[in-house]
Amino acid sequence: MKRFPKTFDVFVLGAGPAGLCAAIRLLDMGYTVGMLEQEEFPRSQIGESLSPGIRNIFDYLNAGHLLEDAMYLNTISAKVIWENKGHIYERLGQNNGGIIVDRRKLDQELLQFSVSKGLYLIQPGKLKQSVNDQNGWTLDIVHNSSEIRINSKLVLDARGRKGTLLNERVPIAPPAIAVWTHIDNNAVFNEAFVEAVDDGWLWGSPVCGNRYRIMAFTDTVQFKKSELHLLDLMRKTELFAPFVNQLKDNAVESCSVTSFVSQMPWNNQFIKIGEAAFTLDPLSSTGVEKAMRFSLQAAIAINTYLKNPDSEHPKNFYEEKLIESVVNHAHWTTDYYQNAWACHDKTEFWIKRINFRLDISNHKTAFTNKLEKEFNTEKSIFDHKQTAPIPVDYILHQLWNEEIAVSPNITFKSVYAIDNDCIVIKQALMHPNLERPLVYLDQVELFPLLKSMNSKPVSDIVIYLNKFMTIEKSKKIAVFLLSNQLLTVAQNSCSLR
Template identity: 30%
Template sequence: MAAAVRGRRHRRASNAPVSRVLVIGAGPAGSVFAIRMAMLGHEVTLVERAAFPRRRLGEALTPGVRPLLEAVGAGDAIAHAGGRPVAAIRQLWDGPEGRRLDPAAAGCIIDRGRLDARLLEIARAAGVVVRQTASVVARTADATGWRLVLSTAQGPVHWRGDFLADATGRTGQGIAQGPRTIAAHAYWRLGVDTPPEPCIEAGAQAWFWGVPLPGGLYNTLVICRPETLRAARGTTLQARLRTLLAQSRLLRGLSGRTCDGPVGARDATPRISADPVGPRFIRVGDAALSLDPISSSGVQKAIQGALAAAVTANTLLRRPEAGTTALAFYRDSLRRTADRHRRWATAHYATAAATRPDRFWQERAAGAPDASSPPGPALDAQLMRMRPARVSPLTRIGIAPCLGAEFVSEQPVVTHPGIDGPIAYLGGHAIAPLLARFPQGATPLEVARSWGDRVPLKPALAILARLLDDGVIVLEPPETGTDMGAQPGPAAQ
């Protein structure tokens, strides 16, 4: 938190222009975006409809969440939310029941209501004006900015500003990135009977997720087609959820327990906004891109996206001449993220679909890559030392919009079909200049040594291993490896 306040004071001391920014929605994406914009020196107002704390889905955090929160001075938010490490997950997916182990226990379970409340406190400390239990009832835009009317407990409030950020979450809007999906969910107060580990199960027509929460609560989700939920036996949503839970081997014991609060159902179709950003607005978090829940990384994606959105917005406000570059960067980054997660989800669904003929599984597994494709050769010290390497003919060096600390700018990048979009840096080192001076025909170890004036040997070898794994550089076939002076490509054959 102190880092957020220090960063904001530092920016206030500069001569950078200050803009008035309104953020709608105080989930992790909205709060992190607001904090970062305040750190950059903008006047930020954050509007949230609900009182905190409140229950919210998204209680399992992936390991990448913590460093992202630390980047905005919010590293203590996980502890405030009762974060409990997860060392194992009970699973029944593409084989017999078992436990997926994580000896490092890098992921954790939290109370999302408390996490959101803590992030809102940190936003206040960073200088963000928070208007809670308030909503936007009218908005207009003109050449000078935005005019909004907020409904608050004290009466209407009129706000005028320069930039609007929509962080209102999943709304069922946007372009579907997969089949229609619904998540039915309920909380159960099990006390001492609460299972110690999360569980995931692939059923005949759905998949099930159960997660133990701080305070003896247990949350269950049933992810299925909307038609499956409607067809389940029962006249109420709770009855239909119980019917589906009774079909689960791992969670069927809950079907006779008492729910703690109302049962809910929400659209869980992965979607991407058709209009995610403009010169005076940006969509953040699930309002910009919502993932298939199988990813279990929605919170991490939302925070990553919020940090990128803040740099994009800062560029639009302070460097309007780079606006086209910033807009292109944000749109492309959302598209690449959507494509990457769709490929991963499809492959994961395919592992269960191999033994489950129902439409739910087959639709979601359609287009999965052939799992029987042989892996590439394992990289070992001998290969790095003995086999010559060259830049792949499919590798290209060009210029593309890239994310900096405060602004989006065009930078030299490397592209290749094997990597997810253009990359400018690996391990903090610019990649394009390194590849531009790649000594063709040298072994990876010799290449790493030739980069010694820019990159220490150990990080250079790690970069080369990553580039080899992605296909950006390739090893010469063994039969051509004896001619160290040969040049790559057809002329060397």
């Protein structure tokens, strides 16, 4: 093991995708980063089904080659029974879509990639204690029967569910449990299955190693002996019932999959990421992707903090993004559960999920108070009016010499944005035709653009944008602003407010 620095900028606990993603990004920013992993690799890990967005993240980290493995499974199609009990929906596999990986292999290779970039690693090892003072954190680590003392300005906790104690978890969904097993596949079954039943739902998919995984998600209250419960649920299905006789004496495993968020995810520069901060409902197949994506946002917050430890922006930005992820995911899962045919039978599993209410009475912190406010805010349904392709050239031809004015319905609000890997305050555009406040449009900052273009002809917008991007992109941005009525043909000019 190479000689460790006396003090790290950031020390990461846990070598899963979230921790490694943050470590790689921080190493690229020039920081000294260390990591502790308790287990030896390769290790068994479920969560092999990765959503399509994972590819962009790996490419961004310059690690895209790690997903190019002949044993990984791409473009898996699926049969789904969800909204209608008697109808099988065929979901075709898409090019450059999701991917089934071997997490034993991928996690190990991602760790090796991180070490090659300069990560200092202790593996295996165990955190004995952590102490905070004005200089940061002191970590006492047991490694090979000896004790190592580490000093770090910040600690990133990426230990998954193990990184959050039970009494620190705020449930954001009803309790749930996963029960799963494998059968030999040998390429007999090459598509995934998803099916809702009265007491839960099931997912099946080919996985690496010529196996087919069958997994059920059900209520902890109704959970019985795992083997029997899984078989009972499978017998109620159309898609999984044919597998029942193939299980024989196959080992059946179970674990809690209750969704939660940490009540104090950023505490004295001890910062939780990945599943230590927030666990998704298993209904989503985007767990790894969202954990890594949030790690990238956390890395921006950490970079901003290390440059200016007195700034309030890093923690506020981090908490804002975490709350946004929690609330959006909770609303999405509620809507998806409501669409299931079994929900209309009003069985306990389904009713709990569509009627869930956040309770922070035993977890009151500054963070959970902000979470509660956002969680219980009714979200307006945005009407996506634009369906047909926009005739860009035709619109510009008609309006090319027309003087434009900024819509009187536009307002601006101060929001957090990212500039040069740091958190800054920017003015975001707000308008009834926009789903959310908008700071940038295709990397163009809107506030100074509109301020400078008021009372100018449409042609000036296109010419100005063409200084920074292709003419085609310039025209599309101009037409977006016009077609959404953010800019209008001038009658009386109006100023930004």
